[in-house]
Amino acid sequence: xxxxxNARSTVDGTNVAALMTSAPHRIVANLAxxxxxxxxxxxxxxxxGTIASAxxxxxxxxxxxxxxxxxxxxxxxxxxxxxxxxxxxDPRARDRAVQAGAVVELLHLASLVHDDVxxxxxxxxxxxxxxxxxxxxxxxxxxxxxxxxxxxxxSSLGAEEGAVAARTFSRLCEGQARESAALFDVDRTxxxxxxxxxxxxxxxxATACRLGAMAVGLPADAVEALAAYGHHMGLAFQLVDxxxxxxxxxxxxxxxxxxxxxxxxxxxxxxxxxxxRPGLRELLRRGDRAAAAVAxxxxxxxxxxxxxxxxxxxHSAQAIDALSAAAEHLSPAGRTMLAELADVLVExxx
Amino acid sequence: xxxxxNARSTVDGTNVAALMTSAPHRIVANLAxxxxxxxxxxxxxxxxGTIASAxxxxxxxxxxxxxxxxxxxxxxxxxxxxxxxxxxxDPRARDRAVQAGAVVELLHLASLVHDDVxxxxxxxxxxxxxxxxxxxxxxxxxxxxxxxxxxxxxSSLGAEEGAVAARTFSRLCEGQARESAALFDVDRTxxxxxxxxxxxxxxxxATACRLGAMAVGLPADAVEALAAYGHHMGLAFQLVDxxxxxxxxxxxxxxxxxxxxxxxxxxxxxxxxxxxRPGLRELLRRGDRAAAAVAxxxxxxxxxxxxxxxxxxxHSAQAIDALSAAAEHLSPAGRTMLAELADVLVExxx
Numbered sequence: 177x178x179x180x181x182n183a184r185s186t187v188d189g190t191n192v193a194a195l196m197t198s199a200p201h202r203i204v205a206n207l208a209x210x211x212x213x214x215x216x217x218x219x220x221x222x223x224x225g226t227i228a229s230a231x232x233x234x235x236x237x238x239x240x241x242x243x244x245x246x247x248x249x250x251x252x253x254x255x256x257x258x259x260x261x262x263x264x265x266d267p268r269a270r271d272r273a274v275q276a277g278a279v280v281e282l283l284h285l286a287s288l289v290h291d292d293v294x295x296x297x298x299x300x301x302x303x304x305x306x307x308x309x310x311x312x313x314x315x316x317x318x319x320x321x322x323x324x325x326x327x328x329x330x331s332s333l334g335a336e337e338g339a340v341a342a343r344t345f346s347r348l349c350e351g352q353a354r355e356s357a358a359l360f361d362v363d364r365t366x367x368x369x370x371x372x373x374x375x376x377x378x379x380x381x382a383t384a385c386r387l388g389a390m391a392v393g394l395p396a397d398a399v400e401a402l403a404a405y406g407h408h409m410g411l412a413f414q415l416v417d418x419x420x421x422x423x424x425x426x427x428x429x430x431x432x433x434x435x436x437x438x439x440x441x442x443x444x445x446x447x448x449x450x451x452x453r454p455g456l457r458e459l460l461r462r463g464d465r466a467a468a469a470v471a472x473x474x475x476x477x478x479x480x481x482x483x484x485x486x487x488x489x490x491h492s493a494q495a496i497d498a499l500s501a502a503a504e505h506l507s508p509a510g511r512t513m514l515a516e517l518a519d520v521l522v523e524x525x526x
Numbered sequence: 527x528x529x530x531x532n533a534r535s536t537v538d539g540t541n542v543a544a545l546m547t548s549a550p551h552r553i554v555a556n557l558a559x560x561x562x563x564x565x566x567x568x569x570x571x572x573x574x575g576t577i578a579s580a581x582x583x584x585x586x587x588x589x590x591x592x593x594x595x596x597x598x599x600x601x602x603x604x605x606x607x608x609x610x611x612x613x614x615x616d617p618r619a620r621d622r623a624v625q626a627g628a629v630v631e632l633l634h635l636a637s638l639v640h641d642d643v644x645x646x647x648x649x650x651x652x653x654x655x656x657x658x659x660x661x662x663x664x665x666x667x668x669x670x671x672x673x674x675x676x677x678x679x680x681s682s683l684g685a686e687e688g689a690v691a692a693r694t695f696s697r698l699c700e701g702q703a704r705e706s707a708a709l710f711d712v713d714r715t716x717x718x719x720x721x722x723x724x725x726x727x728x729x730x731x732a733t734a735c736r737l738g739a740m741a742v743g744l745p746a747d748a749v750e751a752l753a754a755y756g757h758h759m760g761l762a763f764q765l766v767d768x769x770x771x772x773x774x775x776x777x778x779x780x781x782x783x784x785x786x787x788x789x790x791x792x793x794x795x796x797x798x799x800x801x802x803r804p805g806l807r808e809l810l811r812r813g814d815r816a817a818a819a820v821a822x823x824x825x826x827x828x829x830x831x832x833x834x835x836x837x838x839x840x841h842s843a844q845a846i847d848a849l850s851a852a853a854e855h856l857s858p859a860g861r862t863m864l865a866e867l868a869d870v871l872v873e874x875x876x
Contacts, residue, residue: 233703293643293666312662313706316643319666320673321699327677328692331685338688342678349671353583356663 192218195248199520204252207513208259216270220251220277227282227325239318242292243285250284250384251277253409256517257388257402260510261502269392275333276387279341282326284380287348290319337387344383351375360440362450362457369444370411373418378410385409394505401501405514408495413521415488418443422475434472438465444487446471448480492522542568545598549870554602557863558609566620570601570627577632577675589668592642593635600634600734601627603759606867607738607752610860611852619742625683626737629691632676634730637698640669687737694733701725710790712800712807719794720761723768728760735759744855751851755864758845763871765838768793770875772825784822788815794837796821798830842872 192214195201205213228235228243235243258265258273265273293315323345330341354372358364385406389399421436422445436443437460442450450456459471475481495518499511506514542564545551555563578585578593585593608615608623615623643665673695680691704722708714735756739749771786772795786793787810792800800806809821825831845868849861856864 231700231703233707234699290666290670293662312643316640316666316669317699317703317706320640320669321696321703323670323673324677324692324696324699327674328689328696331681331688331692333685335681335683335685335688338681338685338692339678342674342681342688346671346674346678349584349667349674350581353581353667353671356667357583 191244192221198247199524200247200249200252200517203513203516203520204256204259207509208255208263212264213255216255216274216277217248217251219274220254220281221248223275223278223329224281224285227322227329231321234314234318234321236314236318239289239314242288243322246284246288248281249413250280250380253381253384253406253517254280254388254391256514257385257406258392260506260514261389261394261398262392263507263510265392272333272391273388275329276337276384276391279326279330279333279337280380280384280387282322282329283341283345283348283383286319286323286326286345287352287380289315289322293319333387333390337390340383340386340390344379347375347379349375351377351379355441358442360460360463361442362460364442364447364450366444366447369442369447373411373414374407377414377417378407381410381413382407389502394502398502398505401498404498405495405502405518408491408498409518409521412488412491412495412518415444415484415491416522416524419445419481419484419488422446422472423481434468434475437471437475438468444484445475445478445480448483449475449478452478452480488522492518541594542571548597549874550597550599550602550867553863553866553870554606554609557859558605558613562614563605563609566605566624566627567598567601569624570605570631571598573625573628573679574631574635577672577679581671584664584668584671586664586668589639589664592638593672596634596638598631599763600630600730603731603734603756603867604630604738604741606864607735607756608742610856610864611739611744611748612742613857613860615742622683622741623738625679626687626734626741629676629680629683629687630730630734630737632672632679633691633695633698633733636669636673636676636695637702637730639665639672643669683737683740687740690733690736690740694729697725697729699725701727701729705791708792710810710813711792712810714792714797714800716794716797719792719797723761723764724757727764727767728757731760731763732757739852744852748852748855751848754848755845755852755868758841758848759868759871762838762841762845762868765794765834765841766872766874769795769831769834769838772796772822773831774875784818784825787821787825788818794834795825795828795830798833799825799828802828802830838872842868 195217196205196210196214201213208216224243228240254277255273258269262269293312327338327341327345331338351372351374354368355376358368358372361368382403383406386399386403389402394402418436421443422434424433437446440463442460446456446460450460453474456471456474459467459474496515499506499514503511545567546555546560546564551563551567558566574593578590604627605623608619612619643662677688677691677695681688701722701724704718705726708718708722711718732753733756736749736753739752744752768786771793772784774783787796790813792810796806796810800810803824806821806824809817809824846865849856849864853861
């Protein structure tokens with residue numbers, strides 16, 4: 177299949193239908209109606225598909241595999257925030273929310289594609305990594321192109337939205353740099369971990385909610401409150417991800433448990449386990465896969481899991497609390513839906 | 527020296543003083559006054575230095591070497607275009623032109639840093655390549671950060687300027703992809719070459735002039751005319767670069783002559799030489815450095831050099847012609863200065 181066709185077909189409506197069975201999507205669909213959500217998500221993905229298929233030399237088959245995958249959580253959050261304030265959306269707000277959904281997903285995809293250059297992992301979402309199949313040249317260019325197109329789409333919404341999108345990607349870089357700087361650091365602090373995930377994950381979820389709120393024209397204080405909701409949800413989301421990396425089976429994760437440990441990314445469960453079990457330091461310093469497998473078992477026996485689970489729940493609760501400051505701009509059903517979203521993302525098991 | 531200090535010191539006023547001796551800078555200084563040009567260039571570089579030094583984890587010493595180097599031709603073009611229309615600039619126009627200069631230079635630097643991931647060349651501007659000294663991770667992140675900050679600075683000028691900056695970086699990617707797709711292609715056409723350099727080089731020079739014209743509030747038709755001037759100047763500039771890569775000594779270039787040939791980038795002199803000398807195909811197909819050295823000598827004997835020189839002169843002339851459509855918005859001295867700039871960039875010998 178040609179790259180252009182592939183890029184189109186992997187982001188078309190068929191994928192949206194599959195997405196609609198996941199818990200977060202069902203929660204949003206309950207409010208907006210499944211047909212509306214499916215159409216709006218398809219709208220986001222259609223815009224991304226058009227961008228991807230316009231440059232088959234850049235977005236080749238393999239990159240299209242990355243572009244075509246994932247849970248589309250970020251556009252879902254844009255739409256959820258907009259619906260919570262103003263469902264059913266008027267045509268202009270709807271068009272702006274769909275465009276904002278495309279913006280945040282393009283930034284996410286750019287970051288994923290560039291991660292493939294930085295990451296030595298062999299697979300991502302089951303597709304051979306772009307790095308391995310096509311080399312760094314293609315991955316750098318494709319990520320740059322998706323980023324430029326994402327920021328172009330952001331600027332099409334207005335100067336402020338363009339600036340928000342650019343600042344967010346800069347925050348992603350900062351988070352990634354903080355994570356890189358702490359690789360294999362057995363003295364990593366909780367603060368270092370939280371700084372890294374604030375940039376790496378929470379900034380983009382905050383921006384998804386911010387742009388959703390801006391799409392329906394909410395006033396500045398409500399926009400800030402919803403961005404805070406997204407920020408805390410992003411922290412909770414990443415904390416759960418990092419917990420699951422330690423606790424899940426390889427089958428559930430689609431990659432070996434303790435992958436982060438092998439890569440030298442010491443997340444909150446590990447940071448805490450290192451305090452409880454000084455012997456873990458030596459195990460981590462060995463750095464091979466066998467030692468990492470033992471380290472995973474050690475971490476599972478420590479209180480690091482509980483600490484991480486409680487931190488995720490606390491940020492989920494803070495996300496829900498943040499909604500109060502926007503309450504007068506949300507429908508009661510909309511506010512409930514956003515709170516359910518924050519809950520379900522912490523309760524997930526994979 | 528710390529990365530932050532290094533990033534600041536390499537883009538401070540000392541460098542600007544050295545730049546002012548080059549022919550293009552002298553031409554612009556003749557119109558605007560050397561003190562004004564030096565202050566405005568220092569303003570552009572100061573903004574870049576602030577961005578670079580804000581994130582020492584990302585913009586490390588080595589990246590700072592790239593950030594601190596180069597001829598600053600792109601900000602010079604922004605300023606030259608603004609001066610040609612409205613020297614002396616009022617404070618608002620001056621601030622916008624300085625900001626636009628920082629935007630185009632940041633896009634250029636992001637592209638250079640990412641080239642280091644893509645490029646196997648050992649050195650750039652005499653500094654060990656970022657790729658070799660720090661690895662791909664740092665280079666990808668640093669380029670992403672500079673790009674995001676460049677587009678953020680673009681959005682600060684307005685939604686249209688943000689969109690122009692994002693679209694331009696997308697064009698850079700397209701040009702780079704076209705060049706990559708044609709690597710080692712002995713059947714490469716002149717059209718393929720021109721498409722690649724239109725994106726890779728001319729798009730950003732066109733944008734420099736476009737943003738310079740927008741900074742002083744010129745009407746749309748004059749902005750388009752000045753962008754066309756920049757586009758043709760960019761083509762001429764790259765044609766001369768590609769000519770010099772074949773004709774210059776290693777000393778003058780700071781890298782071995784025929785570097786592009788070794789890398790598989792067959793530029794216009796080579797594309798033409800391949801038509802004149804079918805034996806060249808076999809030489810290029812061998813692909814080793816010895817064969818490349820012979821190939822350079824063969825290319826030097828062909829009409830490809832004249833063809834390339836004439837193409838550069840033709841685009842320089844087209845750049846000057848494009849100024850007529852903006853004539854009523856340029857001072858006579860400003861128009862003469864821009865024409866001289868187009869001439870001098872073709873006449874350069876290194």
